[in-house]
Amino acid sequence: MKYARTVAALLLSTLVLACVFRDQLTPVGYDHQDRNIPNAFRSRQHLLGTDALGRDRLARVLEGTRVSLVLAPSAAAISTVLAILIAGTAALAGGWVERLTASGIDLFLSLPWLFLLVTVRALLPLNVSPMTSAVITFSVLGCLGWAGAARLLSAQLSWLRSRDFILLARASGCGGFRLLRRHLLPNLMPLVYAQFWISIPTFILAEANLGILGLGVSEPLPSWGSLLRELDSFSVFGWNLWQLVPLALLIAVVSCFHLLISKGEIAA
Amino acid sequence: MKTTASFLLLWISTLLTGASLSAQxxxxxxxxxxxxxxxxxxxxxxxxxxxxxxxxxxGVLIRINRESQRLEPELATGWKLSRDGRTITFTLRDGLRFSDGTGFGVADVAYTMNHLMDADLHSPTGDAFRVGEGKIAVKVLTANQVAITFPAAVVGLERLFDQVAIMSQSSPRKEMAVLxxxxxxxxxxxxxxxxxxxxxxxxxxxxxxxxxxxxxxxxxxxxxxxxxxxxxxxxxxxFINSLDAEYFEKVKAENPAAARNAGTSLDSEQMWFNQVPTAPLPAYKKIWFGSKSFRRAVSEAINRNDLARVVFRGHAQPAIGPFSPANQFWFNTALRPHPYDPTSARARLAAEGFYWRDGALYDSSGNRVEFSVVTNAGNRYREQMATLIQQDLSDVGIKLNVVTLDFPSLIERITRSFNYEACLLGLVNVDLDPNSEMNVWLSSAENHQWNPRQTSPATDWEADIDRLMRAQASSLDDRRRKQLFDQVQAIVWDQEPFLYLVNKDALAAIxxxxxxxxxxxxxxxxxxxxxxxxxxxxxxxxx
Structure with missing residues (x-):
């Protein structure tokens, strides 16, 4: 298991480095269209071939990876902070506020998130740059993805509240946000970290889902979702197996995250 | 246990497949x-x-021959249209029977027409026949002759009967009894x-x-x-009808004889700018979109040959106007596709007061020329076309943002809220006659996409189109109608309310x-x- 985690960390590090040094690894930009060579097989100039519009697939894969690896953790941070705020407020208030929050979380979890995302996305402004659209997409994911984490954190906070050391702190006059900051949060942090790390691959997959539906990041900026759309005609992709690289990368990265998280969870 | 289950499943599927094959x-x-x-x-x-x-x-009275695009007698041996265009008289074929054995006669034609025009049924086929106030009258003249009179003249009336399958008046099987x-x-x-x-x-x-x-x-x-x-x-x-270009290539690679290209289809892909006066857009953008020079410049900056070659793998042609050359009679042969000419596009923009700074285009008021184009998510070809157009326009300094929306949201924006700047969609032409496009070209029409439901024409050229479309719709002389519709096509070509992009080929695998x-x-x-x-x-x- 330790060996597997080392490999996962190495793979992720390599990917991060490749994304950072993308300009040195690929001869052209991710949006450069060479319309004379659409759907080209791999060559010296284009190590993974080109896509349907003659764009270098390696450049697009690396840029898409960069987008996902930067923005997915940001979305995870948003959802985790929201979860802490909502669960913490409910736990501090207790009583009907806590019960109402729990019901609200259940209601939020029962919503079909994909339709919710599609609806929210349709309401957003149209005239935004591709990078802004990517930021908006992941922000929406982050803002809508807090409920699962909030439920876990609520349960943990309820359990913590009944512990002796909390009763002792209360008896000593510690209450409100001081209680949350000094006693509850430190004991909550392992779970918060785990939720944060778990959310990253979830948001990567969520964006990929939106991208596959054509509702993710705007062209010409690539994302794993838009890259995976090349596979939607599975009967014809057999011509060029390099189209499978984004899928392989997605599976590899999600698996790496899960391997690293499993360590964190065990430690927690 | 797992292995046993797998064998069982395999056995059942083999049985089912075998049964299915033997039944074929x-x-x-x-x-x-x-x-x-x-x-x-x-x-x-x-x-x-x-x-x-x-x-x-x-079974229909008249059939349009899909190859020659001419009318042919089917259940009717002949027909005659009155001079005022309101009455059509059919002479029916003798001795025919429905599939269940009941006889075919004038009463069935009368029953079908009354059923078709029943206001409570809201028949989409019947809608094409609804003209003027009043009801249709079906009169039995002889044992094999029937006359149908409409409240007003119906242009292209004979062609509409291609869609009218005759139903039996007396058969207990109703619509399942067929001809x-x-x-x-x-x-x-x-x-x-x-x-x-x-x-x-x-x-x-x-x-x-x-x-x-x-x-x-x-x-x-x-x-x-x-x-x-x-x-x-x-x-x-x-066989497969209406094959996508990449599937066509796959079939061609595996079995060249099976891949059949019937030529340029009637369907078109087009882009248009939002010209609705009340649209929630900045005033300067409304000025751009309302300017013929701006529209023509954008059109000339788009490389239609690349759209056809790259996106449709060569199985499409640059589009010219509302009808493709496949519509042999109504297409205006004097028109040619708009050329890809970025130099001319720049000249047109410069003449309108646009200028460039660091490669980016600005209007005379100093606004950066940037707009978005919406299209429906999930349509790979449209998304790819939009991406190519994005690159083409960036070459003349225009920044285009491509936005894909789910279809209901897209329809909401282009028909109700008008909260969009440009749109890229396709049009499926199922009828050869320009009358079928009255709901697009009249300025008062719902589908006059760039500025629908106008109370009076917003521009002189839209008023001209209104006049010409109404004139062709009221004439029973096809040659005269063709002259009038040629003028409509010429105005549309010149003004470009729709930037016609490509006509896809009709591809099939057989x-x-x-x-x-x-x-x-x-x-x-x-x-x-x-x-x-x-x-x-x-x-x-x-x-």
């Missing part, structure tokens, strides 16, 4: 439809699958429809053999185009064992001459 007759045509028909009632048809059933089972080459034998909702030869079908070949040659048709409901292609390549279905196939661009492309199709090479030689 050697003289059974098989192809896929993408959804189960909503109705078998021919007057209520409004989806592709129902239209397929109507075409294969319905077409096939009748519904079995229908499993969501799965399959089996049609069998109509034993009372009236057509015979030159040797006196009863048509159709193929004894049964199996229509499998298959929404997934990939699975449809795989089934075709395995030989499980005989198994070599299917004979007498002559795919055409007009729907239903492959099986328009269904009576003559055969799976028997010997039969194919006689006609």
């Amino acid at each position: 007759s050697a003289n059974e045509l098989r192809f896929s439809i993408h959804s189960f028909p909503k109705t078998f009632d021919p007057v209520l048809v409004d989806d592709d699958a129902s239209e397929t059933i109507r075409y294969l089972t319905g 077409g080459p096939y009748m519904v034998d079995e229908a499993k909702p969501g799965a399959v429809i089996v049609l069998k030869r109509n034993p009372n079908y009236w057509k015979v070949d030159s040797a006196g053999h009863h048509l159709p040659y193929i004894s049964a048709i199996r229509l499998d409901v298959q929404p997934n185009r990939d699975l449809e292609l795989i089934r075709f390549l395995r030989g499980e279905i005989h 198994r070599p064992e299917l004979h007498n196939v002559q795919p055409v661009v007009f729907r239903p492309q492959v099986y328009w001459n269904i009576e003559w199709l055969t799976l028997n090479a010997v039969v194919a030689t006689r006609q």
Whole structure:
């Protein structure tokens, strides 16, 4: 298991480095269209071939990876902070506020998130740059993805509240946000970290889902979702197996995250 | 336990496959439809699958020959249109019977027309006949002659009867009693429809053999185009209508003879700017979109040849106007596609006061020229076209943002809120006659996309189009109508309210064992001459 985690960390590090040094690894930009060579097989100039519009697939894969690896953790941070705020407020208030929050979380979890995302996305402004659209997409994911984490954190906070050391702190006059900051949060942090790390691959997959539906990041900026759309005609992709690289990368990265998280969870 | 279950599943699937294969007759045509028909009632048809059933089972008085695009007598041996264009008199073929044996006569034509025009049914087919106030009158003249009178003249009236499948007045089987080459034998909702030869079908070949040659048709409901292609390549279905370009290439690579290109289709892909005065857009953008020079400049900056070559893999042609050259009679042959000419585009923009700074285009008020184009998510070809256009426009300094929306949101924006700047969509042309496009070209029309539902024409050229469209719709002289519609096409070409991009080719995949196939661009492309199709090479030689 330790060996597997080392490999996962190495793979992720390599990917991060490749994304950072993308300009040195690929001869052209991710949006450069060479319309004379659409759907080209791999060559010296284009190590993974080109896509349907003659764009270098390696450049697009690396840029898409960069987008996902930067923005997915940001979305995870948003959802985790929201979860802490909502669960913490409910736990501090207790009583009907806590019960109402729990019901609200259940209601939020029962919503079909994909339709919710599609609806929210349709309401957003149209005239935004591709990078802004990517930021908006992941922000929406982050803002809508807090409920699962909030439920876990609520349960943990309820359990913590009944512990002796909390009763002792209360008896000593510690209450409100001081209680949350000094006693509850430190004991909550392992779970918060785990939720944060778990959310990253979830948001990567969520964006990929939106991208596959054509509702993710705007062209010409690539994302794993838009890259995976090349596979939607599975009967014809057999011509060029390099189209499978984004899928392989997605599976590899999600698996790496899960391997690293499993360590964190065990430690927690 | 797992192994036993797997063997059991394999055994059951083998049994089922075997049963299915053995049930398939050697003289059974098989192809896929993408959804189960909503109705078998021919007057209520409004989806592709129902239209397929109507075409294969319905008998009509007049049929448009999909190859020659001319009218041919079917159940009527002849027809006569009155000088005022309000009355059409049919002379019916004698001795015909419906599939259930009931006789065919003038009463059935009268029943069908009254059923079609029943206001409570809201028949989409009947809508085309609704002109003026009042009801239609059906008068039986003789045992085989019937006259139908409309409240006002209906332009292109004869062509509309191609869609009217005659129903039996007296048959207890109602819409299931048909006069077409096939009748519904079995229908499993969501799965399959089996049609069998109509034993009372009236057509015979030159040797006196009863048509159709193929004894049964199996229509499998298959929404997934990939699975449809795989089934075709395995030989499980005989043809695929309206094939996508990449699938066509796949078929061509595996079996060149099976890939059939009927030529440029009637369908077009186009882009337009939002010119609705009340749209929630900045005033300076409304000025751009309302400017003919701006529209023409954008049009000239788009490389249509690249759209056709890269996106459609060469299976499309640069579009010219509302009708493609495939519409042999109505297409204005004097028009040519707008050339790809970025230099001319820059000159037009400069003449309008636009200027460039660091490669970016600005208008005379200093606003950066940037706009968004919306298209429906999930349509790979439109998304790719938008991305190519994005690159083309960036070469003349225009920043284009491509936005894909789910279809309901897109429709909401382009028809109700008008909260969009430009839109890229396609138009499926199912009718050859320009009258079918009145709801697009009249400035008061709902589908006058760039500025719908105008109380009075916003521009002089829209007023001209209104006048010309109304004039052609009120004339019964086809040559005069053609002259008038040529002028409409010329105005549209010049003003470019729609930037026509490409006309896709009509692509099909057809198994070599299917004979007498002559795919055409007009729907239903492959099986328009269904009576003559055969799976028997010997039969194919006689006609």
